[in-house]
Amino acid sequence: MHLALALGRRNLGRSWPNPSVGAVVVAGEPGRERIVGQGVTAPGGRPHAEPLALAMAGDAARGATLYVTLEPCSHHGRTPPCTEAIVASGLARVVSAIEDPDPRVAGRGHDLLRAAGIAVTAEVLRAEARRDHLGHILRATERRPMVALKLARTRDGFAAGAPKQRLRITGPIADGAVHLWRAHADAIMVGIGTARADDPSLTVRLPGLSDRSPLRVILDSQLRLTPASALVRAARDVPTLVITTRAAPTHAKRTLTTFGAEVLCMAADAAGRVDLRAALTALAERGITRICSEGGPYLANALAAADLVDVCTLITGPEPLGGDGLPAVGPALARALGDGRLRAVETLDLGPDRAVTYERSL
Structure with missing residues (x-):
């Protein structure tokens, strides 16, 4: 998650109106994990970090864990929701830092992932993520x-x-x-x-x-x-x-x-x-x-x-x-x-x- 946060900070000031999110895909057995994909929200806000990280990981994403600094989006906008890409990738687990306060998401992204059989762990390094995403949070709230x-x-x-x-x-x-x-x-x-x-x-x-x-x-x-x-x-x-x-x-x-x-x-x-x-x-x-x-x-x-x-x-x-x-x-x-x-x-x-x-x- 520290790496995901560092990735997200790279595009602060460039991704608005979307938050600059960092994502890391980790595969392998405990003790033998390896990073197989990573991404950050692109300038202008699209593509999002999660599909970029999953594209880099390719087939290695199946059964892997995704670390992401903000709850994956669950609504259709200019691109499909990130939850759809995550479910389709075959990931076994998603670890997020903070829930997205955007009323179009607000916990629904986590719920959709759990409903698809993906394990979800939230609130990891929450304080750091809140600092990085404070602008997005205040704009939503x-x-x-x-x-x-x-x-x-x-x-x-x-x-x-x-x-x-x-x-x-x-x-x-x-x-x-x-x-x-x-x-x-x-x-x-x-x-x-x-x-x-x-x-x-x-x-x-x-x-x-x-x-x-x-x-x-x-x-x-x-x-x-x-x-x-x-x-x-x-x-x-x-x-x-x-x-x-x-x-x-x-x-x-x-x-x-x-x-x-x-x-x-x-x-x-x-x-x-x-x-x-x-x-x-x-x-x-x-x-x-x-x-x-x-x-x-x-x-x-x-x-x-x-x-x-x-x-x-x-x-x-x-x-x-x-x-x-x-x-x-x-x-x-x-x-x-x-x-x-x-x-x-x-x-x-x-x-x-x-x-x-x-x-x-x-």
Whole structure:
């Protein structure tokens, strides 16, 4: 199952709207087992991992065991259900990590396999699988993607200094880690403040992974994003979605669309800004399951205030700002980190920088 989970992680950020599932077929007597097939959900979500692993195994699948990170699907979609392929293969046993919360499956896949005489063992490495499939789980149960914040701060806790002052906080090792996190996301999300202040490109710039740049999402209630920005200039090459309110200027929408960006108008919240929960629901309806939010302290705090943060990674650089600046952690996010809603699960040293990751408590 550890191998199946590792396989599934390879295509995180590439398989949406489907979860990135890993599958391993093991044949042979106890003590003489051998791996005869393996698979991972293909980019775009098809084919699924199970038929790919079974195709590799061929006749060796008869009487073998399939390890899979998510309950096999049991419904007809663009392809037949994986349960049919499993039954036809002659497998003797299926070991799954977690039940699929999709109401079209939700235990039915396991039931169909048992009814066909296949032994089923479930809940193996469940916690690890839940972490990997959290975006799929939340899309099925809460109609929103998983939201992972990434915030960099100086040693004394600031994300920015004086207005228009460019502040470099982290080094190249931490920057490389951020690009890898981007590659495993379905979308990167920022607010208009970050888009205007930093003029980011929000792409994956690691050797061999340049094709893994995810959808770029900008929350911009009044459509202040300009055609001169790096995001708009590259909109024809990298998918770019600007989410705004219905009160935004029509001419600005036409301009952004002309340059290749997509503009989505939504209802505003009480403050006239894009309603965050509604925006996440709209993204989930498009198939997005995993969002990396790099929008800075204001967006991070707003997400925390709306209880929409599932993972938060704080990267602390070695140098202090040494003056007044913008605190990286706002009051709502500080409360979530302090009251146990988000608990520390991992600490990594990335060269001189330290990254601490917090996850929503179950």
